[in-house]
Amino acid sequence: MKTLLKLELKKTRLWPCIFGGLAVVAAALAIGGMFLAIGHTSGRSDPRLSSLAFVLQMAMVILLVGFSLVAAALCNLVFIEPYTGRNLALTLSFPISRSRILLAKLIFVGLFTALSYLAGTAITLTVMLLIDRLVGSLGTGSPSSLLEQVLLMLVTSLAGLVGLVGIALSIGFWKRSLPIMFAVLLLLDAVVGNLLSQSPLLSALLLLIIFLASLPAWWLLHRTLMKIELP
Amino acid sequence: MQVLKADGIVQVFEGREVLSGLDLTLGQGEILGLLGANGAGKSTLLKILTGMQRPVGGRVCFLGRPLSEDYPGNLARMGVFINEPVFYESLSARENLEIDLTYLALADREHRDAGPTGISQLLDKVGLAADSTTPVGRYSMGMRQRLALARCMGHHPDLYLLDEPLNGLDPVAIGQLRDSLRSLAAQGSAILFSSHILSEVLRTADHVMVVADGRVSLRASVPELLNQGQEVAERTLVKAMEG
Numbered sequence: 001m002k003t004l005l006k007l008e009l010k011k012t013r014l015w016p017c018i019f020g021g022l023a024v025v026a027a028a029l030a031i032g033g034m035f036l037a038i039g040h041t042s043g044r045s046d047p048r049l050s051s052l053a054f055v056l057q058m059a060m061v062i063l064l065v066g067f068s069l070v071a072a073a074l075c076n077l078v079f080i081e082p083y084t085g086r087n088l089a090l091t092l093s094f095p096i097s098r099s100r101i102l103l104a105k106l107i108f109v110g111l112f113t114a115l116s117y118l119a120g121t122a123i124t125l126t127v128m129l130l131i132d133r134l135v136g137s138l139g140t141g142s143p144s145s146l147l148e149q150v151l152l153m154l155v156t157s158l159a160g161l162v163g164l165v166g167i168a169l170s171i172g173f174w175k176r177s178l179p180i181m182f183a184v185l186l187l188l189d190a191v192v193g194n195l196l197s198q199s200p201l202l203s204a205l206l207l208l209i210i211f212l213a214s215l216p217a218w219w220l221l222h223r224t225l226m227k228i229e230l231p
Numbered sequence: 232m233q234v235l236k237a238d239g240i241v242q243v244f245e246g247r248e249v250l251s252g253l254d255l256t257l258g259q260g261e262i263l264g265l266l267g268a269n270g271a272g273k274s275t276l277l278k279i280l281t282g283m284q285r286p287v288g289g290r291v292c293f294l295g296r297p298l299s300e301d302y303p304g305n306l307a308r309m310g311v312f313i314n315e316p317v318f319y320e321s322l323s324a325r326e327n328l329e330i331d332l333t334y335l336a337l338a339d340r341e342h343r344d345a346g347p348t349g350i351s352q353l354l355d356k357v358g359l360a361a362d363s364t365t366p367v368g369r370y371s372m373g374m375r376q377r378l379a380l381a382r383c384m385g386h387h388p389d390l391y392l393l394d395e396p397l398n399g400l401d402p403v404a405i406g407q408l409r410d411s412l413r414s415l416a417a418q419g420s421a422i423l424f425s426s427h428i429l430s431e432v433l434r435t436a437d438h439v440m441v442v443a444d445g446r447v448s449l450r451a452s453v454p455e456l457l458n459q460g461q462e463v464a465e466r467t468l469v470k471a472m473e474g
Contacts, residue, residue, distance in 0.1 A: 095334060097303065
């Protein structure tokens with residue numbers, strides 16, 4: 001499996017995805033910074049806006065939406081491109097069982113997405129906490145409850161990423177269309193992004209529901225790729 | 232020894248029968264030239280023989296056993312070249328070959344020693360040593376064809392299935408390919424290749440098989456065909472291609 005993962009790494013042009021990840025972190029910092037500024041100025045009149053927990057939650061929503069787009073771009077390179085058009089002959093010519101190749105691809109995409117998302121979140125939250133300390137803290141409540149909320153959001157966001165990308169990828173692959181995949185993902189991101197401004201528990205529940213809803217989509221994609229043949 | 236045997240291959244696309252009970256045998260060291268007009272079913276037949284497309288009817292045996300018995304492991308013993316060759320365009324020829332040989336090494340322990348030296352020899356053999364670090368995206372059609380051949384030859388397969396390998400090659404490269412195929416056949420590999428260039432098929436192959444309307448319209452030994460002279464042989468083949 002290690003060799004298969006190395007091969008996926010070699011075959012995939014990762015730079016656009018890495019730059020995409022950096023852009024997402026920059027966007028999360030910019031928007032999170034804006035919420036921080038609002039919290040420190042006019043937000044004083046609104047207890048929710050002046051809460052650090054809410055500001056961090058907003059930054060994490062931006063990260064979730066942004067990294068779902070990065071993950072979808074990677075899925076295009078790893079799943080859609082190799083299994084469509086002329087590339088299909090090349091992919092099917094490898095004398096390795098299709099399930100092993102698929103598993104390697106899934107692990108590769110999963111590892112890259114999870115690691116880049118975790119690193120992006122760590123950078124964003126650290127920078128925002130530092131800025132908050134420098135300009136005078138917003139109301140945090142208990143630090144342990146803030147940490148609990150961040151961890152809950154982190155874990156459920158990873159599940160949500162799997163769900164959002166899985167549903168969009170399956171529909172995109174079914175239609176053999178990259179624009180359709182991104183259109184579905186943007187639609188889901190828009191709906192989910194708005195709903196995630198609710199309470200942290202409701203957000204976590206919503207992300208878990210999306211994850212569970214994506215399982216049949218992943219299964220369908222797996223079945224299609226296992227049976228695919230040259231046209 | 233029989234390397235490849237196909238019995239009663241039937242394939243249907245959108246209600247149209249593309250192959251209608253086609254039979255084929257290919258022995259060790261034999262070169263079979265596959266001819267047919269555009270749309271006659273040559274590429275479809277080759278795709279089925281590689282196992283990358285499933286036929287509606289019939290069966291394919293490779294080295295005496297059903298192809299599906301050890302699939303896709305069987306691909307490690309085939310050199311396959313279907314349609315236009317496809318590569319990782321941003322990678323060099325050397326990197327592309329490294330990827331292919333690593334997959335083969337995973338599939339077959341015998342090829343674990345296929346390293347950079349083997350790759351250099353392969354690139355040298357197909358005349359791409361000087362361009363081995365250039366991204367394949369910048370290659371001409373002929374260079375891509377030669378790299379595809381290098382990929383096929385990388386693991387000394389028992390069977391070569393080559394779809395239009397002469398496309399885009401200049402006369403010198405065609406001559407080199409002919410010599411390569413003859414040498415591979417002399418070493419025991421079975422070769423099935425399709426082409427539209429009748430004269431070249433007659434110069435390279437031991438046998439020719441013509442497909443027309445999804446059936447074998449002619450199968451003949453090349454020396455026998457050439458007994459009547461090159462012109463008559465080519466006319467016979469064209470007539471068979473017309474069905």
